[in-house]
Amino acid sequence: MSYIHITVKAVIIFDNKILLLKRTRPSSDGLGVYELPGGGLDEGESFDEAIQREVFEETGLAVDILEPAYTFRHIRTGYCGLGLGFLCLAQSGSVSISFEHEDFLFASLAQAEKLLNKEIFSDVKNAYDKYIRNYE
DSSP states (O other), X not given: OOOEEEEEEEEEEETTEEEEEEESSOOTTSOOSEEOSEEEOOTTOOHHHHHHHHHHHHHOOOEEEEEEEEEEEEEETTEEEEEEEEEEEESOXXXXXXXXXXXXXXXXXXXHXXXXXXXXXXXXXXXXXXXXXXXX
């Protein structure tokens, strides 16, 4: 393994629904068309700073970070992606998507299950369950 990339993702809740972004093209790593907002850490950036920046860049939203919700990794030849997913609340539902995406929706858990990669959905469901248990 020659390269490690640190990534953050946001499970953003608004009106008890989960924000999903539709990519302009399917993921090159086979993870599908729909994804969560997020991206890589910039040098010297904290996880909280990265999630706030990435969410704003991709959606125009300000979020309240509730808690770290899950970890993930993706390994391929010469590359290892390590990540941290955060449970967040959107301060509004007014989304303005970036050039990386062509559409968005606030999905129910059932909709998210149909649209997300199985592994990603498992993490999203666990984060959503934490939200219901601890914050609703």
